[in-house]
Amino acid sequence: MSQPLRRFTGLHIAPEVADRLRAVLPRMAEETVAAITVEVPSYTDAFSGSMGQNIENAVQMALGAFLRIATHADDSHPAGQLTAALDGAYELGRGEARNGRSIDALLAAYRVGARVAWQGLSATALEAGLDGATIARFAEMVFAFIDELSASSVSGHTDELATTGRARERYLERLAQALLAGESEQALAAHAEKADWPAPRTLTAVLLPTGQVRGLTAFFGSATLQLNADLPGLDDAESMTVLLVPDVDGPRRGGLTTALTGRRAWVGSTRPWREVHVSYDRAVRCRSLPVAEADGVVDADDHLVQLLIAADPESAHDLRRKALAPLANLRPDTAARLAETLRSWLLHQGRRDAVAAELFVHAQTVRYRMTQLRELYGPQLTDPDAVFELLVALSVPPA
Structure with missing residues (x-):
């Protein structure tokens, strides 16, 4: 016999006592649902109307399964009864996760249900004349059964959240892919809605x-x-x-x-x-x-x-080559110094001292180089369009 099953089997009571306990199950189920509705606010609306009756039936079935397991009544098979009860609790946990209720609410409902059910069952057991040791064992078995149901529901709740979380992660990943691909507005809205992503x-x-x-x-x-x-x-x-x-x-x-x-x-x-x-x-x-x-x-x-x-490196380099064409016949190091000076001179709007400070040269050196550049470029250095083209071209890194 498995360890969980051993915790709530082997209750030795007379058949007529077991019948009396089963007879109070409908009332216990009704009182359990009423107490949960009052003490666990998350279930106030959920247990209203026809849903409340369905929950009562489920509680009654769970309690009935417990009594059959505990007493081996009607030649029942305890292992099979326990498996069915735990499977039901597992699905309950999954359903609660899908409905957006926390596991804390469900566990609170189990605690309330265990208390109310035990109050009714123990009163009936006392009326039937069970001795103190048997009633104590009965209480231990009731709460052990509730513990097993709670654990199974926790597993179901956790598994459902994990499954939902993985699914949402996939939806969010697809949304990110669609955004980077520049998909249509309608497609992006659909992806965002499916992922439950607040745009x-x-x-x-x-x-x-x-x-x-x-x-x-x-x-x-x-x-x-x-x-x-x-x-x-x-x-x-x-x-x-x-x-x-x-x-x-x-x-x-x-x-x-x-x-x-x-x-x-x-x-x-x-x-x-x-x-x-x-x-x-x-x-x-x-x-x-x-x-x-x-x-x-x-x-x-x-x-x-x-x-x-x-954005267009070929055009940029072509522009640089065109702008520096007047320097093409000079020695490479001389052409590089003049290009550097021309760029600084354009950026500083002809302020010789500022150019000298930036290039770490004497102002007379700047004057000498600019004389060379004016001879090479001629009127281009006073033409606004040509100056703009030169500024852009000199901003392109050498190939």
């Missing part, structure tokens, strides 16, 4: 090595989406994860950067939540910027010009 105003993509993600999802909030497999646009060996963080635009963006301190991360621009694929694309492209070679946080909003130039 925020905005999302910001944060790309970082998978090993550095720990703790961030909890910090950013439960609505943060996470994806760490099959990320579009990434084909390198390093394992990467993207977090889609809700509503960290405006003043909150500083908090985002602070939270990432000490990690390698690439942060895309904040976008309306349905357009977060744009934010993700910028985060991915930030990894190719020269600044991304250093550890730390790279914020796309701080590098929009570089991202713009990097």
Whole structure:
């Protein structure tokens, strides 16, 4: 005989006493449901109407199964009776999880039910003349049976929550994939509804090595989406994860950067939540910027010009070659110094001392180099369109 079964079998009572105990079961079930409705508020509405009658029937069946197991009445098979009762309790736990009620509410209902049922059964046992030792054993068996039912319901409740949690995780993962793929508004709304995900105003993509993600999802909030497999646009060996963080635009963006301190991360621009694929694309492209070679946080909003130039690298390099064509016949080191001076001179709007300070040269050196550049470029240095083109071209890193 199994250990659980041994805890509530072997009650030796006369058949007529067992009949009297079974006769009070309908009243015990009714009183049990009434007490649970009063003492466990979560069940007040659930036990109303026809549902209350169904619960009474279930309680009566459970108590009846216990008496048959305890007394081996009617040539019953205790192991089979116990299995059926525990299976029923397991399904009850699963059903309560699906209905959104906590396991605490269910266990409270079991405690109330055990107390009320024992009050009725013990009174009947006393009236039937059972001795104190038998009644004490009877009480031990009743509460052992309730313990087994409770444990089985806890297992069912836990398993259902785990199953539901895994299913929701899959839905959230599909939502993240759809967002990065830039699917239609209707498709995204359907994914969000299926995942029970409260859509925020905005999302910001944060790309970082998978090993550095720990703790961030909890910090950013439960609505943060996470994806760490099959990320579009990434084909390198390093394992990467993207977090889609809700509503960290405006003043909150500083908090985002602070939270990432000490990690390698690439942060895309904040976008309306349905357009977060744009934010993700910028985060991915930030990894190719020269600044991304250093550890730390790279914020796309701080590098929009570089991202713009990097969007079409062939055109950018063609533009640089065109802009530097007047220097093509010079020695490479001379051409490099003049290009550096021209860029600084344009940025500082011709302020010779500022250029000299930036390049760590004498102001006369700047004057000499600019004389050379004016001879090479001629009127281009006073043409607004040409100056704009030169500024953009000189911002392109050398090929």
